[in-house]
Amino acid sequence: MQNIYRFLKVSFLALFIVSCGVKKSLRDRPEIARYTTDIAERIQLNDSTFTLEDNFLRKNRQGLWELYVDGNPLELGLKTGKLTQELFNEQEDIFIQKINELVPSRGYQNLLRKFLAWFNRKMYLNIDEQYKTELYGIAQYASPDYDHIAKPYQRIMYFHGAHDIGHALQDLALVGCSSFAAWGAQSKDGKLVIGRNFDFYAGDAFAKNKIIAFVKPDMGHNFMSVTWGGMIGVVSGMNDQGLTVTINAGKSRFPLIAKTPVSLVTREILQYASTIEEAIAIAKKREVFVSESIFVGSAKDKKAAIIEVSPNNFGVYEVANSGQLICANHFQSKAYAQDKKNKKHIFESHSQYRYDRMTELLENTEKVGPERAVIILRNRKGLNEQEIGYGNEKALNQLLAHHGIVFQPEDLLVRVSSNPYQLGEFVAYDLKEIFGKALDPNKTIAKSELNIEKDPFLETKAYSNYEKYRALRTEIENGIAQKTHLNKTVLDQLIQLNPNFWEGYYLAGKYNYDRGYETAALPYFLKAVKKEITTVPDRKNVERYIRKIKRR
Numbered sequence: 137m138q139n140i141y142r143f144l145k146v147s148f149l150a151l152f153i154v155s156c157g158v159k160k161s162l163r164d165r166p167e168i169a170r171y172t173t174d175i176a177e178r179i180q181l182n183d184s185t186f187t188l189e190d191n192f193l194r195k196n197r198q199g200l201w202e203l204y205v206d207g208n209p210l211e212l213g214l215k216t217g218k219l220t221q222e223l224f225n226e227q228e229d230i231f232i233q234k235i236n237e238l239v240p241s242r243g244y245q246n247l248l249r250k251f252l253a254w255f256n257r258k259m260y261l262n263i264d265e266q267y268k269t270e271l272y273g274i275a276q277y278a279s280p281d282y283d284h285i286a287k288p289y290q291r292i293m294y295f296h297g298a299h300d301i302g303h304a305l306q307d308l309a310l311v312g313c314s315s316f317a318a319w320g321a322q323s324k325d326g327k328l329v330i331g332r333n334f335d336f337y338a339g340d341a342f343a344k345n346k347i348i349a350f351v352k353p354d355m356g357h358n359f360m361s362v363t364w365g366g367m368i369g370v371v372s373g374m375n376d377q378g379l380t381v382t383i384n385a386g387k388s389r390f391p392l393i394a395k396t397p398v399s400l401v402t403r404e405i406l407q408y409a410s411t412i413e414e415a416i417a418i419a420k421k422r423e424v425f426v427s428e429s430i431f432v433g434s435a436k437d438k439k440a441a442i443i444e445v446s447p448n449n450f451g452v453y454e455v456a457n458s459g460q461l462i463c464a465n466h467f468q469s470k471a472y473a474q475d476k477k478n479k480k481h482i483f484e485s486h487s488q489y490r491y492d493r494m495t496e497l498l499e500n501t502e503k504v505g506p507e508r509a510v511i512i513l514r515n516r517k518g519l520n521e522q523e524i525g526y527g528n529e530k531a532l533n534q535l536l537a538h539h540g541i542v543f544q545p546e547d548l549l550v551r552v553s554s555n556p557y558q559l560g561e562f563v564a565y566d567l568k569e570i571f572g573k574a575l576d577p578n579k580t581i582a583k584s585e586l587n588i589e590k591d592p593f594l595e596t597k598a599y600s601n602y603e604k605y606r607a608l609r610t611e612i613e614n615g616i617a618q619k620t621h622l623n624k625t626v627l628d629q630l631i632q633l634n635p636n637f638w639e640g641y642y643l644a645g646k647y648n649y650d651r652g653y654e655t656a657a658l659p660y661f662l663k664a665v666k667k668e669i670t671t672v673p674d675r676k677n678v679e680r681y682i683r684k685i686k687r688r
Contacts, residue, residue, distance in 0.1 A: 158253050158254055158257045160257075161253070161256065161257045161258070161259070161260050161290070162253065162287075162290060164260040165272065165289065166265055166268040166269040166271075166272050167265070167269075168210050168269055168272060171208050171209065171210035171211070171269065172208075172210070172211065173210065173214065175188070175211065175214045175215060175218060176188055176189045178218050178219060181577065181578065185577055185578065186219050187577050188215055188218060188219055190204075190206070190574070190575075191204055191205045191206060191215050191219065192204050192219070192575070192577035193219040193220055194577050194578075194581075196563065196580060196582060197580075198554035198560060198561050198563050199554055199555055199560075200346055200347075200348055200552065200554050200563060201220075201223065201345060201346065201347045201348065202347075202348050202350070202581055202582075203216065203219060203220060203347050203348065203349045203350065204350045204352075204570075204575060204577075204581075205219070205349070205350075205351055205352070206351070206352035206353070206354075207352075207353070207354060208353075208354045208355075209266040209267070209269040209270045209273070209353070210269050210270070210272070210273045211273070212270050212273065212351065212353060212368075213269065213270040213271060213272060213273020213274045213275075213276075213368070214273040214274075214276060215273075216270075216273070216274055216349075216368070217273055217274040217275070217276055217277035217278075218277060220277075220347065220365050220366075221277040223345050223347065223364070223365035224274070224277060224278070224365035224366045225277075225278070225279045225365070226345065226365065227342070227345065227364050227365035227366055227367075228278065228279055228282065228295075228365070228366060229279070229281075230338070230339065230341045230342050231295065231298070231338070231342070232282055232285070234338050234339055234342070235248070249284070249285055249286070252285070252286060252294055253286065253290075255391075255392075255393060255394055256290070256293070256294050256297065256394045257393070258393050258394065258395060259293060259294075259297065259394040259395065259396075259397075260293065262394075262395040262396040262422070262423055263293070263396060263397075263400060264400070264404065266355070267368065267400055267403065267404075268293075270368050271289065271292050271293055271296070271368060272289050274292055274366060274368065275288035275289040275291070275292045276288070278291065278292060278366070292366055295366060295367075296367070296368070296369050296397040296399060296400060297394050297397045297425075299336060299369075299371070299383075299385075299397070299398065299399060300391075300394075300397055300398055300424075300425060300426040300428075301391075301394075301426075312335045312385075312464075312465060312486060312487070312490070312529050312534060313332065313333060313334055313335050313336070313382070313383070313384040313385065313464075313465065314332065314333050314335070314384075314463075314464055314490050314494060314513075314532050315330070315331070315332040315333075315382050315384055315431045315462070315463040315464075316330070316331055316332075316460070316461065316462045316463070316494050316498065316509075316512070317329065317330040317331075317431075317433055317439075317440035317460070317461045318459055318460050318498065318503070318504035318509075319438060319439055319440070319459045320438075320459035321459050321503075322458075322459035322460045322498070322503060322504060323459065323503055323504050323505065324502075324503045324504060324505030324508070325505065327438075327544065327545075327546045327547065328433055328434075328435065328438055328439065328440065328543075328544070328545050328546055329504050329505060329506060329509055329542065329543070329544055330380055330382075330431075330433045330440060330509075330542065330543040330545070331504075331509035331510070331512060331513050331540070331541075331542050332372060332382045332431065332513070332540070332541050332542075333513050333532060333533070333534075333537045333539075333540050333558055334362070334371055334372055334382070334537060334538045334539050334540070334541070335529075335534055335536060335537050335538070336371070336538050337536040337537075337538070340556075342364070342538070343537075343538045343539070343555065343557075344555065345364065345365065346362060346363075346364060346538070346539060346552075346554075346555075347362070347363045347364055347365065348360060348361075348362060348363075348552055348563075348565070349361050349362075349363050350565075350567075350570050350571070350581075352571060353407060355407075356407035356408045357375040357376050357377050357379075357406070357407055357408065357409075357410065358375060358376040358567070358571045359373055359374065359375035359376065359406045359407060360373055360374055360375075360550060360565065360567060360570070361373030361403075361406065362538075362539050362541060362552055367399070368400075368403065369397060369398075369399025369400045369402065369403050370399055370402040370403040370405075370406050371383055371399055371402070372539065372541045373402070373403075373406050374406070374433075374543050374545060374548070374550050374567065375406050375407070375409075375410070375567075376548065376567050376568075376571050377409075377410035377435065377436065378410075378433075378434065378435025378436065378545035378546055378548055379405075379406065379409055379410055379411070379415065379432065379433070379434050379435070379436075379545070380431075380432065380433035380434075380440075380543045380545055381402040381405050381406050381415070381430060381431070381432055382402075382430075382431045382541070383398055383399065383402055383428055383429070383430055383431070384428070384429040384431060384463050384464065384465055385426070385427070385428060385429075385465055386426075386427030386428055386429055386444070386446065386465060386466065386467055386478070386481070387427060387465070387466070387477050387478060387480070387481035387485075388426040388427040388446070388477075389477070391425040391426060391447065393425065394425050395422075395423040395424060395425040395447075396422045396423055396424055396425070397424075398424055398426065398428045398430070398445070401418070401419055401422045401424060401430070401445070402430055404418050404422070405418045405419065405430070405432070410434075410436060411434055411436050411437055412432055412434045412437050412439075412440075412441045415430070415432045415434075415443065416441075416443055416452055419443045419445055419450075420450060422445075423447070424445050424446065424447060425447055426446070426447070427444075427445070427446035427447075427467070427478075428444075428445050428446070429442050429443070429444050429463050429465075429467065430442065430443040430444075430445065431461075431463050433543060433545050434545065435545035435546040435548075438546070439454075439459075439461075440461045441453065441454045441461070442454075442461065442463050442468065442469070444467045444468070444469050444471065444472060446472075449471055449472060449475070450471060451467065451469030451470065451471025451472055452469055452471075453467075453468040453469040460498060462491055462494045462495060462498070463491075464487040464488065464490045464491040464494070465481070465485065465487040465490075466478055466481050466482045466485070466487045466488065466491070483672065484671055484672040484673060485671055485672075486529045486530045486670050486671055489518075489519065489530045490530060490531075490532060492519060493515070493518065493519055493530070493531075493532060494512070494532065496519060496520075497512050497515060497532075498512070506542045506544060506549075506551060506562075506586075506588065507588055509542045510540070510542060510551070510558075510562055510588050512532065513532060513533065513540045513542070513553075513558050514532075514533050514540070514558055514559065514591050514593070515531065515532045515533055516531050516532075516533045516535070516593070517531065518530055518531060518668055522668060523636040524636060524637070524667070524668040525634055525635075525636040525637020525638065525639070525640075525667065525668070526598070526602040526605070526634055526636075526637060527602065527605070527606070527634065527637060527639070528637055528638075528668065528670060529670045529671075530668060530670055533557070533558060533559075535557055535559075535602060536557060537553075537557045537558045539552060539553050539558065540552075540553040540557075540558025540562070541553065542562065542588075547566075548566060548567040548568045549564060549565070549566055549567075549583070549586065550564070550565050550567070551563060551564045551565075551586070551587070551588060552565070554590075556594075558591075559590060559591040559593060559594050559599075560590050560591075560594075561587055561588065561589060561590045562587060562588035563582050563584075563587055564582060564583040564584070564585075564586035564587050564588075565581065565582055565583060566583045566586075569581075569583070601633045601634065602633070602634060604633050605630065605633035605634040605637075605640070608626070608629065608630050608633065609630060609639070609640070609643065611626075612626065612627065612630055612643050612647065613643065615647070616643070616646060616647050616650060619650070622647055627643070627644040627647060627648075627660075628644070630643065630644065631644060636667065637667065638664045638665075638667035638668065638669045638670070638674075638678075639664075639670075641660045641661070641663045641664035641667065642660070642661070642664045642674075642678055644657075644660040645657045645658070645659075645660030645661040645664060645678075645681060646681070648660065649661075649681060649685070654685045654688065655685075657681070657685060658682065658685045658686075661678055661681045661682050661685070662682065664678050665678050665679060665682065
């Protein structure tokens with residue numbers, strides 16, 4: 137939290153020094169006169185199915201919302217906003233609540249509002265007009281409850297930079313994504329297959345209402361993406377040319393000004409590219425404000441590549457003489473070989489560990505098909521099958537993913553996980569069928585016979601204990617922050633619910649240390665340090681407590 141407040145304070149000073157452009161950004165509106173705004177009324181068929189002429193929103197039996205929209209940029213925005221208004225408003229409620237938890241001070245919240253206007257003052261200049269128009273259409277259905285933060289159009293634009301800002305703040309462990317691809321001799325049928333976990337965590341409620349959007353724009357390629365209410369950017373998606381995009385956060389300094397949100401760069405790639413070369417050309421012309429790996433798979437190229445973007449550098453990573461590509465949260469191209477921040481991130485974070493684990497699993501498994509890809513995405517163990525505790529970010533399955541997804545680009549097939557995390561049933565969709573014929577909103581649009589069953593882990597005592605662990609952890613963290621009394625049995629119960637995870641021992645030790653019970657704290661810290669601790673800074677922190685206690 138200290139980093140958040142420090143940046144807000146610095147930004148507050150900057151507001152007095154640099155105010156040029158803020159008013160222009162607040163007054164900016166896209167040119168919509170050339171577009172029709174005559175949108176039909178939404179019809180509600182039942183509590184989970186809504187239609188708008190040939191467009192619709194429906195909830196499938198796995199709990200995923202399926203959205204189908206077509207039209208020009210303004211129509212896409214207005215139709216999406218009208219069909220998903222309740223989901224959009226609920227998602228905004230959740231997002232604002234998360235901000236309030238991170239910045240509970242009213243004074244800092246007022247500063248945050250001023251900071252957002254200043255920080256995003258150039259964003260409107262870096263977003264393509266068609267996407268500004270689409271955002272404007274969606275904004276017509278935004279909740280008026282948050283107009284004190286920013287007016288709907290600017291607010292929705294700001295939210296599209298939330299992923300970028302979230303991973304730039306070192307305090308917020310919001311992202312730790314893992315992706316891999318196999319083709320040729322490495323895949324089951326020789327065709328390209330891609331698996332990915334999107335580990336962007338903003339609370340369980342944020343991931344509750346996932347939307348699988350199928351978009352048929354009047355320009356460019358038809359595409360699908362996994363999204364949520366109010367979001368037109370792409371974090372995971374595939375178009376009807378068999379081109380896929382996913383994003384993996386890299387290590388960034390906190391940016392001083394917002395430019396193009398990465399999710400809108402990938403949206404443009406998905407809508408207008410059909411090959412890796414075309415994707416690279418689009419990425420090159422956009423200025424981003426954080427570091428990101430854009431994992432691109434291509435049916436036409438029959439392989440995958442990684443486009444590595446940052447504010448001051450650009451690289452492309454491809455593998456030669458191999459049918460396997462792996463991506464965690466660090467850069468691999470020659471362009472970043474001497475990047476000190478990237479090197480430090482590789483050494484200190486859990487990115488390299490997950491990269492090595494993916495390598496290990498891919499080497500020790502049979503050739504990769506969609507079912508095998510899902511097994512890898514759901515893997516909860518560490519290197520060499522070590523038990524590292526549930527929820528450890530060194531695992532591929534950190535038990536916090538927003539979604540898992542598997543692409544078969546050459547067959548235009550995609551499978552998306554249902555709740556919870558990537559443990560629920562993976563629902564299959566065939567883009568040839570969805571974009572090739574008229575759809576009936578009353579009937580399933582999934583290719584259900586190709587679905588992959590939910591993880592049996594969901595029915596185990598271990599899973600039940602993990603969910604109890606998460607709830608109890610929140611209670612103990614609040615108790616530590618508020619300096620309230622906690623019974624030793626509660627601390628020990630936390631450890632018993634997840635005995636292989638270092639975090640429970642650490643929290644028990646920290647509670648006792650903060651209360652002045654150093655003798656009681658030491659055994660917990662000594663046990664924690666013997667576990668697989670998530671990052672180098674975390675391990676150093678535990679070791680520091682041990683040294684302090686022993687010196688005394």
